[in-house]
Amino acid sequence: MSPKTLAYYPGCSLHGTSAEFDASFRATARELGLTLEEIPGWECCGNTAAHSINRLLSLALPVNELAKVEKDMKLDAVAVPCAACYSRFKTGAHEMQDPAVADDVKSVVGRGYDGGVTVQNLVDVYHDAVGLEALAAKVKRPFKSLKVACYYGCLLTRPPDVTQADDPEYPTRMEAVVETLGCEAIDWNYKTDCCGAALALTEQGIVDDLVARIVSDARACGAAAVAVACPLCQANLDGRQSEIARKDSAWVGLPVLFLSQLVGRAIGLGDKELGLSKNLIDARAVMA
Amino acid sequence: MATCSPSGVLATKVGAGCAENPYLCYQCKRCTAGCPVADQAGMHPAQIMRAVQLGQYDMIFEDKFIWLCTGCQTCTTRCPQGIDIAGIMDELKIIARREGKVHPDAPSAQMFKYNYDSFARWGRMWEIELIARDALHRPKGVLAWLSLGPKMLLKGKINPTLKKGDTDAMKRMVKTAESLTEAKQHEGGKG
Structure with missing residues (x-):
């Protein structure tokens, strides 16, 4: 297999509160x-703030990055591990199908984007760019039936005409x-329910x-850990549990891991490289 | 359409901003059934949709609902009429801001603004700046961080250093987008 090159857009959270996501990815x-x-x-990418303040800017910011990938870097794919940034990139690209929007976006960005990314x-990235067979071939320390709840949250799949989920x-x-x-991936009910997203900054009770x-x-469906693919989902599911435990003394923390941390452990990377010490609920026992 | 005035005014404004037709809603309430915050304010998404159709400005803007919408897109995904309801919630936030109707008790509205200012200034969003500005303007907001904040600090989750993006390019894009939006607004107002 020839080495593949992907453009990489870390986004603000991966350089801030979710440094372990960046490191493990x-x-x-x-x-x-x-x-x-x-x-x-x-x-x-403008995140939630831009699309509730200036719609045109919220489309232009991700398209500007896509134009850089297409025209300056000459690459045909970009990895956007933050689900919120991913959603903005997909939305920007999707909205460019409307010629009037594309014209306005072009005026803001200063050049066109031809949709080639x-x-x-x-x-x-793991499922398609690497591929499940190639991933399986790299697994050195397989988990022994660790029961995992895969949590997608909102923006990996919704809305489907944008994400093509x-x-x-x-x-x-x-x-x-x-x-x-x-x-072992468990079947459960809340895999695409919202965690509250940015309300964690202002409406913590909700x-x-x-x-x-x-x-x-x-937990009721048998999970020993939750896997996530979004820095905000991770921050909320991991961080808010300590607050929930303060209100409910019977609460037992369930570790919340980035999918990249689980992949990393299975292909033989160490705790330090995966930033495991940064998870608020200690995940080292399930990762041992 | 003069016959829809005044009730048509809000729906037209919403439609002009996000290219959605609020009149397609027939109140099946699937949006409300799937909404994670439907029970957290006085109104729920289907009621907001009806109020948009009827031009009920006050009903919408005196309620906190639009500022609690997380943008989870469940309503948009499930609407049988294909209405981008989350997009309409965004448009209502834009209209509220433009017309000075932001709810006085909606810290999320301020947070969006701090967030916008932050990336507009630095090219990237600087998380710690958002928290700091919120704390200055809303001291009781600090209480929510008393327990979790120190834990995050100890774990090295809070990175105080600012990493800037291409600030010149960002400033140019913000300026162009804002003036283009304003020009369109003007154009629409005349018609």
Whole structure:
């Protein structure tokens, strides 16, 4: 297999509160034969703030990055492991199909984008860019039936005409990845329910309720850990559990791992490279 | 359409901003059934849709609902009429901001603004700046971080250093997008 090169858009969270996501993603890519080229001088994708303040800017910011990948880097795929950034990239590319929108976006970006870049989220990278067979061949320390709840949250699959997800209500591609690692993917009810997203900054009570519901179901369905592919999902599911435990003394924490951390452990990377010490609920026991 | 005025005004504004037709909604309430925050405010998504159709500005903007919408896209995904309801919620937030109707007790609205200002200034969003500005303007907001904040600090989850993007390119894009949007707004207002 020839080495593959993907453009890489880390996004603001991976350089901030989710440094372990960046570290574990880069380490697994390296081991799995992918070359990641970070987009030079990348900008924020605009996140939730832009699309609720200026719609045109919210489309132009990700399209500007796609144009850099297509025209400057001459690459045909970009890895966007943050699900929120991924959603903005997919939405920007999708909206460019409307010629009037494309014209306005072009005025803001300063040049056109011809749609030649595939946008890949974390699951896509392992499932498609690496491929399940190639991934299986790299597994050195398979998990022994660790029961994992694969949590997609909102933006990996919704809305489906933007993401082209096969089944936005009950996706199974992340399950295919974790099963390749020797984990047992459980069936459960809340895999595409919202964790409260950015409300964690202002309406913590609401987020605590949503997180409690999601994590309780994962546990009731037999999970020993939750796998996620979004920095905000991870921050909320992992971080808010300590707050939930303060209100509910019977609460037992369920570890919440980035999919890249699970992949990394199975292909033989060490705790340090995977940033395991940064997970708030200690995940080292399930990763041992 | 003069016959729809005044109730048509809000729906037209919404449609002009996000190219959605609010009149397609026939109140099946699938949006509300799947909404993670439907029970957290006075209104729920299907009621917001009806209020848009009827031009009920006050009903919408005096309620906190639009500021609690997480943008999870469940409503948009499930709407049998194919309405991008989450897109309409965004458009209502834009209209509220433009017309000075932001709910006084909606810290999320301020947070969006801090977030926007942050990436517009630095090219990237600087997480710690958002928290700091919120703390300055809303001291009780700090209480929510008293327990989790120190834990995150100890785990090295909070990175105080600022990594800038291409700030010149960002400033140019923000300026162009804002002036283009304003020009269109003007154009629409005349018609």
